[in-house]
Amino acid sequence: MTEKKDNAINRFYRETVGELRKVSWPTRDEATNLTVIVIIVLVGMAVFLGTVDLIGEQLLKLALGM
Numbered sequence: 001m002t003e004k005k006d007n008a009i010n011r012f013y014r015e016t017v018g019e020l021r022k023v024s025w026p027t028r029d030e031a032t033n034l035t036v037i038v039i040i041v042l043v044g045m046a047v048f049l050g051t052v053d054l055i056g057e058q059l060l061k062l063a064l065g066m
Helices: 002-022 028-064
Strands: none
16 A cells, blocks of 8 residues: 555656746746846835725725714
């Protein structure tokens, strides 16, 4: 029984390594550029959602007469 488990684990490892070799990895410059884009979008969305939240809060206060 343990022989089958060992073979399954070894096969899984070999197949995983084989698949990872097929991956097209980005270059350092591509990874840096994509990271900067993600951070810019993240900050932009945070500002947008914060503004929408603030406006919604003010409208709710106005509607409730607070």
